[in-house]
Amino acid sequence: MTTHQNQNQLFVGSFIYSKNLDELEYLHGAAICVDKEGKIVAVERDCDEQTAIETVFPGLGWSADEVVVSVTKDGQFFFPGFIDTHLHASQYPNVGIFGKSTLLDWLNTYTFPLEASLADPLKARKVYSRVIRKTLSHGTTCAAYYATVDVPSTNLLADLCLAAGQRALVGRVCMDQLSPAYYRDDSPAASLAATRASIAHIEKADPGMRLVRPVITPRFAPSCSAPLMRALGDLAKEMPHLSVQTHISENAGEIALVRELFPMESTGAADDSYAAVYDAFGLLTDRTILAHAVHLSEAEADLIKTRGAKVSHCPCSNSAITSGAARVRWLLGKGIVCGLGTDMSGGYSPSVLEAARLAALVSRHVAMGGDEKAKLSVEEVLYLATKGGAEVVGLEGRVGGFEEDGEEDGNVDVFGWESWGDMVAKWVYNGDDRNTKKVWVKGRLVHERK
Known part of the structure; x- marks a missing residue:
């Protein structure tokens, strides 16, 4: 497994996380940049990989050939660890x-x-x-x-x-x-x-x-x-x-x-x-x-x-x-x-x-x-x-959002007509480890399901 430790990373796709106790935030077509220390340094809405390379990387001092890119497929999403x-x-x-x-x-x-x-x-x-x-x-x-x-x-x-x-x-x-x-x-x-x-x-x-x-x-x-x-x-x-x-x-x-x-x-x-x-x-x-x-x-x-x-x-x-x-x-x-x-x-x-x-x-x-x-x-x-x-556990503001991320794909049947809220509910009630394709901690890939 390649860990991508100590590398800048770009995550592109759909992101879902808890905004507060009873509300989820949905970011679709978004890009999140994580630096070598595992910290989120940029969150961009309406941003694909090419746009991030052209408009976000220069401000971070990043070179595209030194960045590991992860992109979700249809029906997949990034979720906090x-x-x-x-x-x-x-x-x-x-x-x-x-x-x-x-x-x-x-x-x-x-x-x-x-x-x-x-x-x-x-x-x-x-x-x-x-x-x-x-x-x-x-x-x-x-x-x-x-x-x-x-x-x-x-x-x-x-x-x-x-x-x-x-x-x-x-x-x-x-x-x-x-x-x-x-x-x-x-x-x-x-x-x-x-x-x-x-x-x-x-x-x-x-x-x-x-x-x-x-x-x-x-x-x-x-x-x-x-x-x-x-x-x-x-x-x-x-x-x-x-x-x-x-x-x-x-x-x-x-x-x-x-x-x-x-x-x-x-x-x-x-x-x-x-x-x-x-x-x-x-x-x-x-x-x-x-x-x-x-x-x-x-x-x-x-x-x-x-x-x-x-x-x-x-x-x-x-x-x-x-x-x-x-x-x-x-x-x-x-x-x-x-x-x-x-x-x-x-x-x-x-x-x-x-x-x-x-x-x-x-x-x-x-x-x-x-x-x-x-x-x-x-x-x-x-x-x-x-x-x-x-x-x-005393880590509020450090984890639970997108300091750590997991990706869904596997044991949930998605037909394409569900709302995102319905897909998340299906995942909660039907998902298991087969749905967790990749897991990152502080920007390091620590688990990958082949």
Whole structure:
């Protein structure tokens, strides 16, 4: 595959992207110029390749023979890269394996043994290489990854993302309780030291964090002791350039466990809610990514909004593990920023496009429960998959528009008489990785379907 790295590029054809939550922008017969650093430097309407060469290139100081040109065919369009705001790279081999267990049983039966096994560097390389390749093939140009408790394994994931050209947040999982003795941190101090070591490696591997960033990752409150939660909250305050990722209110049993483990009198929390526990330890900030948020109370949602924390909606895993149906319209109405997560391997698909259509379907189940306004449109789920996700991972203004692009062609039957809005709807409900012909990150071609 030719990567076109460090080359100026011209993209010509139809461009579709989210203008705002409920509106798509359509640019037909347009040209976009991307420089060697992967930045868009010109967007020209009513401009073909020859016009761009004659009128745009001179102003950029570009020579036509040094520019790589990509042009859409009929029925094809450029679309921003998808942003997966929550997935466990280490669980990829278990995709589709749920059993009949609840969340906590599922962790002990399927998840922890697999994650622990990735201390083997050869196995870890095989798993991580495949998940990166697979997510890129589905147009995921930025992913918020959970790795394992193992520092070398976590560092390897970051290195592989960097080599493949995929934007990523990579987190070493922190947990020192309620997990098998063979797979947990020895102490809060050991967990903090290991987290610092992984952060240092990733920041050294990608100075300036142009593609890959470390992320502070308490797995979820029940797996972290109060001293560990407090230490990670202090670390988040010390390193305000880093995001925090964790889980919240995925199912009723988990919520009850949090109340049992973190009584108000021991944490100083404002109440005994899940969100208040994170807040008490300094882990609920405007850089926090909260996965699931299925069973939040009104007070919790208000607290999350006040702190500026963001939500990763994971409709596939919420359904597969029977956690519940998150009320995304309700969250958006409160002003809480939301994106989409595949949550592999709780979720069965590596595709954010699949997450988008499932978000639409889950919203209809919420509507059937009596809230007719809960339904999400095609435009809205695509916004969550791109610009919403960009804000969730702290990359708003940098990705989610045309900093990263994918191209459609394949599994959708287009007859030629559909409107562009109808074609996009067909793509959302029928498309898969076969529709993603090429994927670029920062101007580098990182996936091409032959």
